[in-house]
Amino acid sequence: MLLLQRALRIALLLFSVVAWSQHQTSIEANVTIEKKIVDVKQTFTYQNDSQQPLTELIFYNWNNAYSQKKSALTQRFSDEFVRSFFLAGRAEKGYTRINAITGAVASYSEMGNGKDLLKIVLKEPLLPGKSVELTFDYQLRIPSAKFNGFGYEKNGSLLLRDVFLMPAAFKDGRFLAYENDNGSDAAVAPTHVHFTVNNPYQLELTTDLIPTSENVFIQNNSKNFDFFITAKNRFTTVQHNDLMVVTDIKLSGKNEFEKIISMNRIIDFTEDFLNKNLQGKILVTKADYDQRPFYGLNQLPKFLRPFSDEFVFEIQFAKVFIQKYLEKNTEIDKRTNGFLIDGIAHYILMAYIDTYHSNQKMLGRLSNYKLFSNFNLSKVSFNDQFHYHYLLMARKNLDQPLNLPADQQIKFNQNIANRAKFAIVLRYLDDYLNNESISKSVREFLAQKEQSFESFKTILSENSNQKTIRIFENLIVNRDATDFTFSDIHTEKDSVSFKIKSNSTTSYPIPVYLLKKKEIVEKKWIWTNTDTLYKLPKNGANRLALNYKNEFPEYNLRNNSTAIDKSLFNKPFTFAIMKDLEAPFFNQVLYVPSLSYNLYDGISPGLRFHNKTMLDKPFNFDVNPMYSPNTQRLIGHFSFAGNHNFRNSNWFNLRYQFAGSFLHYAPDASYLKLNPAVFLRWRNPNFRNNEKQLLLVRNVFVQKQPYFLNPPDDVNNYSVFNVRYNYSKSEVLKHFSFTPDFQLSQDFSKVSLEVDYRKLLTKNHQLSLRFFGGTFLSNRTTSDYFSFGIDRPTDYLFDYMYYGRSESTGIFSQQIILTDAAFKSILPQRFSNQWITSLNAGIGVWNWIELYGDAAVTKSRNTSATFIYDSGIRLNLVTDFFEVYLPVNSSNGWEIAQPNYQEKIRFIVTLDPKILLSLFTRKWF
Known part of the structure; x- marks a missing residue:
């Protein structure tokens, strides 16, 4: 009862200031839960408070973006590899169906690729200070909540956001009309909202609008609002003076009283920080949090989280509450200036953590x-x-x-x-x-x-x-990579002098620390000037450090510390198992147990030493010795790499690498590969565009121990110079790449071109096409070791993860690497030593079941050109990671009817965790 009285008091307050509102709208919504349909009758009074006549108005119709195939919304889903939207049926997607628009309307039309903006041409110009009334009759089909957290849930609940027609803000002589790209940043003009919902099933209604009576809600100066319709109440409400806060974020295993205490503490802190009494109503939802979760806090399942339930709840609630309050109580164009509110909300959140959780560690x-x-x-x-x-x-x-x-x-x-x-x-x-x-x-x-x-x-x-x-x-x-370091250090008995070197043309104040071991002796702010010599008393300190507490957002902290007195090592060493965060004032060496497998070495345990932390570095080393139980020998890998980033160029990264490996390619037959290489990477200046280019120049040196089953003319020691270029543009809807390749060795030279194309078709079937063409420019070899492979290349550059690369029978011989001609059937002719062209095609028929077909024309020396083909079924369980190929028909005939069919089945299995991790990181980067 008390909460209702408070709500009514707030409602009366809103009514008393309704004259301040720029526009007014009355919405009557009839909800059909089982059909996910909302029928809407909406009256809108638009008041022109600009200084110019308006001949047209623009309204947001973002719900309709879900009905289009080429909207900004679908492009965003594609860019971020959200496959669920494109695999969903029409019943899971939404739409807005306009039945009628009446009033002072000459005509109306849908705008944008997503048809998610509604342009209304007025019968007469709307003069400054005047108003016009419009009436809308439309139907909403609510999309599934699995796409972005809002929509209909499997339990029948409806979580409504940005679905009703609302006016675009008019500023600086134009409408701020943005297409829906899943950012919840529509620039809506403040409007007084009167909302009535038909509720025949007596469902729970939860909203950030203010209730005035049963099923009737209002809000003054509303830019957007959320409306949740659920079978049962899952929300907790807290009345804090003149502010009502409603949330469905859970505090696991705890009672509501503890949750309310935490909520009140966060609200109190925000009031104190902003020095104002918070008013109105805020809806703090789990759906909001899930859209922008706290990175690091929710990456682990609950039973592995190193934080208490109370802390997790506080951070989740505080993050959403502060953000929602600032957004609701500011008039900001979130598309262009939203970073201000985002950053200030984060600033307040960090202040809250400093106040109540200052001892909390990242782990x-x-x-x-x-x-x-x-x-x-x-x-x-x-x-x-x-x-x-x-x-x-x-x-x-x-x-x-x-x-x-x-x-x-x-x-x-x-x-x-x-x-x-x-x-x-x-x-x-x-x-x-x-x-x-x-x-x-x-x-x-x-x-x-x-x-x-x-x-x-x-x-x-x-x-x-x-x-x-x-x-x-x-x-x-700016995105300058600002970096500070000391230079010209001179030590005297009681003092130390130095200069501060900076790569920035801008002078910044930077804190300089004098340290005695880990204790701070003195902290002094100094404005950076390359030519200035600074002098400080030592006071017993033995180290100098810049930006020791990471106050300044500096690109590189690793060169910020130096010993005042002479020392063998400028920075002390620290050792840690597994992967760690960068510790800039130490020389870090990380070690981690490793496990590798191939048929000839067996399950090989090892210990990997490296300096790869969670942040990229300009220099990395990685040494991984392992023990081969099958050969009882020491094997392993190593790499040393240098990175150079170009901050103001589309060719944004240059990487130098010297790598090598020593493993076995056959029983008791080892190989040593040494690989100096240079990688030059290009990225589209629009980072949202997944267009990338790579130029690779390398020389591969291979020394093989002879294996008695190899042919007499087998090559054991060789080097290959290789230049490869790759262009790719990849997203869920479409992938395209092409890769020309040139190789030069003592006995041969050859060129090849690989082109890949994948497209998700309108009926959610994926079409994939791949072309490969290659020819020898010269070839003095006497074996097929360097020839183009038809179904299983020899991999003479030792680039691929073959588990049994020398096997000709058994399960390991059935592993396939999709390179060269990429046939799945094993044909009598397995190599081409002159030229080859091939086409691989596949199309999805249901879920992960696809049909494939390969065709090629191949020419070897002393033979005529030959046409070959194969076809079958592909079980595409995880693309490029776990696939199974079942041959049906080929140049061999009907393989499915031939003996020993199980030996004809081919498979792809990738165990490299780095490659698997890319499935999850690609949506972020």
Whole structure:
């Protein structure tokens, strides 16, 4: 009863200020739960508060984007490899069906590739200060919630967001009309909403609108609203003075009282931080959190999480609550300036963690175990991990300016890295200025009627100075890889002098630390100037460090520390098992048990030593010795690689590598491969575009131990110079790549071209086509060792993961690598030593069952050109990782009717975890 009284009081308050509202709408919704249909009758009064006459109006119709095949929404799903949308039937997708639009309407039409914007041409121009009334009659088909968390759920619930017709904001002489790209960032004009829903089944209605009576809700100055229809109430409501908060985020295994205590603490903190009494109603949902989860907190299943249930709930609730409150109470164009709200929300969240969870480590309770004591992960505070979120992308050379529009940001930057960097920049300036100017600026900015990047800079300049503004703007709008280090260090008895070298043309204040072991002796802020010699008293310190507490969002921290007195090693060594977070003030050596397998070495245990942390480095080493139980010999791999990123070029990465391996290719017959290589990588300047190019130049040296079953003319020692170019553009809907290749050796030279094309057809069947053509320019070899393979190449460059590469019978001989002609049937002619052209085709028939067919024309010396073919069934369980091929018909005849058919079945099995991991990371990067 008390909650209802509070809600009614808020409703009356809203009614009292309704005159402030720019527009008004009355929505009557009739919901048919079992059909996922909402029939809507909507009256809209549009008031022109601009300074110019309007001849047309634009309304958001985002629900209709789910009905189109070429919308911005479907493109976003394709870019991020969300396959579920394209495999879904029509019943799982949504639409908006306009029955009629009446009133002062001359005509109307759908706009955009997704037809998710509605343009209404008025009968007469709408003059400034005047209003016009429109009436809409339309039907909504609600899409499945599995695509983005909103829609209909399997249990029959409807989670409605961005489904009703709402007006696009008009600003600076134009409508802010954006197509739906799954960003929940429609620029809706503030509108007074009166919402009535027909509820014949007496279902639970939960919304951020204010109830005025049963099934009737209102909201003033609403830009969007959520409306949940569920069979039972799954929400907890907390009334905090004049703010009502409703959430369905769960606190596992705990009672509601503890949950409410946590919610009140977070609300109190937000009120104190913003220095205002929060009002209105906020809906904090699990669907919101799942759209932008806390990276690292939800990657592990619940039973493996190193954090308490209370902490997980607080972080999840606080993240969504702060974000939703700021969005609801600011008038900001989220498509172009949403990074401001995202970053400020993250800034407040970090302040909350500092206040209530300052001792929480990134590894949670695992930090208390001795097994993890040497891990930097166990020493880094929970808040410090946000620096690494930004650095993860910066080191991959994939970071983007923070003020880039949201629809141009790649997913990891938009959801994780950019908001972290913005918050870090604010905290850096806060630490440097050492006053309340940053938090004061944030409060003043949020109190404004409208917010933009320019208005934030104006407020910041009023509360600080122009130097601060230059720093702030440089760090937000540029993607410079700023790096500081010491130079010209001179030590005297009681003092140390030095210069600070910077690769940036901008001068920044940077903290300099004097350390005695791990204790801070002194901290001093210094403005970087390459020509200035600084001098500090030693005070017993033995080390100098820049940016020791990671205050500044610096690209490289590994060169920020140096010993004041002479030392054998500039930085101490630290050793840790498995993979760790970068510890910039140590020389890290990581070791991890390894396990490898091939038929000739057996299950080979080893110990891998490397310096590959979770952030890319300019130099990496990886040495992996293993023991081969079958041969009782030491085997293994090694690689040494240098990376150079080009920050202002489309050719964005150059990698130098020297790698090698020593394994067995046959029983008691080993091979040594040495491979110096250079990789040059290109990426489209629009990082959202998955277009990539790679140029590889290498020389492969191979020394093989002779095997008695090999033919007498087998080649055992050779080198091959190889130049390969690859172009690819890959997404769910379509994949295209082509790869020309040139090889030169003492006894042969040859060129080849491989072209791959895959397309997801309209009926959710995938078509795949592959062309391969190759010819020898010269060939003085006497065996087929270097020939083009038809069904199983010899892999003389030892590039592929054959488990039994020398087997001609048995299960290991049935492993297939899809290269060269890529036939699945084993034909009498298995190689071509002159030229070959082939075409591989496949099409899906149901789920992971496909039909395939291969055709080729091949020519070898002293023979005429021959046409060959095969066909069969492909079980495409996980593309490129686990596939089974069942031959049916080929140049051999009807194979399915021939003896020993089980020996004709071919398979692909990939055990490399790095390749498997790419299935999950490709949607982020």
